[in-house]
Amino acid sequence: MNILIDVLPVALRAMVPITLAAVGEIFTERAGVVNIGLEGIMTLSAFIAGVGSWATRDPWLGVLAGLATGAVLGLVHGFISVCLRGNQVVSGVGINLLGMGAVGFGAWALWGAKSPMLDHSFWVPGISLWGVNFSPFVIMTPVVVAFTWLVLHKTALGLRVRAVGEAPVAADVVGIHVNRLRLWATVYGGALGGLAGAFLSLDWLHTISPTLPAGRGFIALANVVFSKLNPFLALVGGFLFGYFDALAIHLASVAGFGGALPYQFIRTIPYLVTLVVVALAIGRARFPAALGQPYRRE
Amino acid sequence: MRWKILTAVVLALALGLTGLAQRKICLYFDQTGPGDLSFNDMALLGAQLAAQEFGLEVVHTTASSPIEFLSDLSMLAESKEYLIIIGVGFLLFDALPEAARLYPNQKFGFVDGPNFDLPNMIGLLFKEQEGGALAGVVAALTAIAYGDTAIGAVAGMEIPPVWRYEAGYRFGAHWAVDWYKKLTGKDASIRVLVTYVGRFDDPAGGKVASEALLRAGARNILGIAGATHLGVFDAAEEAGRAAGLLSGPPFGYGADAAQEYIKPGFILGSARKRVDVAVYEAVKWALGKAPGYNLVLGIDKEGTGFSTKEDILTFIDLAVKAGYPLAGTPAEVRDKIFAARDSVPPFVWQGLAEFETLLRAGKIALPQADTADQIAAVRRRYP
Numbered sequence: 001m002n003i004l005i006d007v008l009p010v011a012l013r014a015m016v017p018i019t020l021a022a023v024g025e026i027f028t029e030r031a032g033v034v035n036i037g038l039e040g041i042m043t044l045s046a047f048i049a050g051v052g053s054w055a056t057r058d059p060w061l062g063v064l065a066g067l068a069t070g071a072v073l074g075l076v077h078g079f080i081s082v083c084l085r086g087n088q089v090v091s092g093v094g095i096n097l098l099g100m101g102a103v104g105f106g107a108w109a110l111w112g113a114k115s116p117m118l119d120h121s122f123w124v125p126g127i128s129l130w131g132v133n134f135s136p137f138v139i140m141t142p143v144v145v146a147f148t149w150l151v152l153h154k155t156a157l158g159l160r161v162r163a164v165g166e167a168p169v170a171a172d173v174v175g176i177h178v179n180r181l182r183l184w185a186t187v188y189g190g191a192l193g194g195l196a197g198a199f200l201s202l203d204w205l206h207t208i209s210p211t212l213p214a215g216r217g218f219i220a221l222a223n224v225v226f227s228k229l230n231p232f233l234a235l236v237g238g239f240l241f242g243y244f245d246a247l248a249i250h251l252a253s254v255a256g257f258g259g260a261l262p263y264q265f266i267r268t269i270p271y272l273v274t275l276v277v278v279a280l281a282i283g284r285a286r287f288p289a290a291l292g293q294p295y296r297r298e
Numbered sequence: 299m300r301w302k303i304l305t306a307v308v309l310a311l312a313l314g315l316t317g318l319a320q321r322k323i324c325l326y327f328d329q330t331g332p333g334d335l336s337f338n339d340m341a342l343l344g345a346q347l348a349a350q351e352f353g354l355e356v357v358h359t360t361a362s363s364p365i366e367f368l369s370d371l372s373m374l375a376e377s378k379e380y381l382i383i384i385g386v387g388f389l390l391f392d393a394l395p396e397a398a399r400l401y402p403n404q405k406f407g408f409v410d411g412p413n414f415d416l417p418n419m420i421g422l423l424f425k426e427q428e429g430g431a432l433a434g435v436v437a438a439l440t441a442i443a444y445g446d447t448a449i450g451a452v453a454g455m456e457i458p459p460v461w462r463y464e465a466g467y468r469f470g471a472h473w474a475v476d477w478y479k480k481l482t483g484k485d486a487s488i489r490v491l492v493t494y495v496g497r498f499d500d501p502a503g504g505k506v507a508s509e510a511l512l513r514a515g516a517r518n519i520l521g522i523a524g525a526t527h528l529g530v531f532d533a534a535e536e537a538g539r540a541a542g543l544l545s546g547p548p549f550g551y552g553a554d555a556a557q558e559y560i561k562p563g564f565i566l567g568s569a570r571k572r573v574d575v576a577v578y579e580a581v582k583w584a585l586g587k588a589p590g591y592n593l594v595l596g597i598d599k600e601g602t603g604f605s606t607k608e609d610i611l612t613f614i615d616l617a618v619k620a621g622y623p624l625a626g627t628p629a630e631v632r633d634k635i636f637a638a639r640d641s642v643p644p645f646v647w648q649g650l651a652e653f654e655t656l657l658r659a660g661k662i663a664l665p666q667a668d669t670a671d672q673i674a675a676v677r678r679r680y681p
Contacts, residue, residue: 010509054623112620114333115525117560119625207501207528214500246506253493253510263494
């Protein structure tokens with residue numbers, strides 16, 4: 001049963017991108033905007049973070065570059081879906097395609113390889129606590145979760161954000177700038193996606209690739225539903241998925257399950273577990289009433 | 299007026315003739331395409347070499363999705379511009395033979411895929427077992443040298459070229475245990491743990507799988523998963539650095555290209571697969587009149603093998619030319635790689651040399667692994 005504890009450090013890292021991106025998306029969706037471009041945001045931010053770390057020789061400046069990239073992509077999505085009232089799904093798909101294409105081309109042009117690995121001098125250094133080496137992102141993630149929850153549920157700003165997601169007309173009547181708030185909420189969501197991307201390239205995988213998140217952006221979207229748009233539940237969902245994903249691969253690799261069960265089945269375990277938890281314990285998610293609907297002042 | 303018609307006729311003739319001469323090679327990649335500094339880039343290198351030698355031109359394109367394989371290939375064949383269209387990657391196994399049937403006057407080549415009696419197609423296959431077995435010998439002997447009881451491999455999808463690598467790797471490890479007993483009289487036992495991640499483009503999956511293998515005591519891990527096995531290299535380096543080491547074990551092993559330059563000191567060797575040689579041979583075939591057949595490249599034609607020091611230098615050079623972010627100057631990278639090789643006990647290299655000699659002499663029968671049943675049998679026989 002040692003394996004259940006041994007996979008913990010792996011699971012904690014696997015939790016980070018799914019949670020950060022999901023919490024950002026929760027904030028965005030609370031304001032009434034859907035951004036399915038998380039995968040693309042993570043891919044491109046991972047690349048720009050790598051370039052930043054490589055160019056400045058400072059991994060934290062790289063992280064900042066990744067965060068900024070996510071924010072800019074969030075701004076682009078916000079501009080299209082809020083200001084131009086474009087189709088949010090189409091814009092999100094566009095961002096996903098942009099991320100993959102831009103990284104494939106950019107990394108190739110810059111380093112002659114689509115999936116270059118980063119030298120350890122570009123890595124974000126770990127933090128030593130009680131003799132255990134922690135990724136700073138593993139510590140940062142719950143802080144971001146708590147911060148986002150506090151803002152959403154305990155501040156006037158959060159109340160306004162939720163108001164423009166639920167009833168933009170009413171919010172407008174009481175003098176809230178609906179579209180401006182939605183735009184900033186999308187930027188915040190994008191920035192957290194960018195942070196998740198920077199984690200992928202500079203802390204977890206030390207690699208840049210057009211498919212670096214390998215579907216984790218979409219799992220983050222599922223995590224939004226799983227968590228019923230509650231940041232703390234998103235942390236739980238991110239951890240559950242990360243834990244069972246790591247456990248499944250560990251079982252497949254080591255316990256000889258690989259021979260008895262096909263790996264395709266073993267790799268579905270985290271999805272099945274998440275599904276069962278949603279079905280049994282969590283129940284139906286309720287989304288903001290005005291989610292995905294552009295607001296036009298009458 | 300007349301001279302105008304004359305010019306037009308001459309021009310048309312000239313254009314027609316150049317069209318007929320078909321001086322272009324087309325490479326069609328199933329996914330990813332060039333820029334991997336491995337499988338795909340080697341295909342391109344082989345085409346470029348052939349182009350230089352025979353005065354041809356190279357054109358390449360990458361599929362955007364499997365749905366478009368057949369329509370893309372048909373379009374390329376319809377254009378009648380190409381001397382040969384070479385499909386690169388096993389995923390074209392349906393579309394490429396179909397296209398070859400539809401366009402009998404167009405010559406095709408298929409890297410990683412077989413040709414079933416089509417006169418206008420050359421199948422370019424490899425004995426991946428050989429490279430896998432050589433890597434298995436080195437990995438198992440290194441594991442024995444450092445007191446491990448397991449070695450690992452992180453694989454991509456369950457397709458025949460990957461199965462052949464796995465089969466060879468398992469065979470090589472078991473051969474090494476027997477050889478070690480003959481050499482020293484001491485018993486050793488090595489388990490071979492192989493994880494299929496299911497994708498060729500998921501470094502995170504590769505890393506998590508490698509961490510599992512490391513945890514199980516397998517500190518020598520072969521990557522046979524494209525970009526996924528970059529995670530193997532990363533896990534090896536990270537575990538090594540966490541233990542204060544600047545060189546393995548843990549060691550990763552690369553595949554296809556000589557990938558040591560990616561993580562100097564933490565990649566001990568690579569199972570080579572010379573895609574460049576295959577593509578070059580395909581172009582040569584297209585220039586001739588021979589009907590299609592299956593070209594199977596093995597160690598006898600230098601199509602497979604374990605990376606030599608020359609291979610390593612070639613690929614460092616290639617990476618430098620591409621602008622790859624190397625960990626240090628090319629000389630530093632080279633020295634680190636060679637130092638890692640010198641750091642393992644000499645009997646590892648003695649075992650490798652002996653196995654290679656036997657293999658070249660045809661005295662070793664490697665297991666077949668072209669079907670699911672065959673690989674299942676190999677897994678039972680060489681656990």
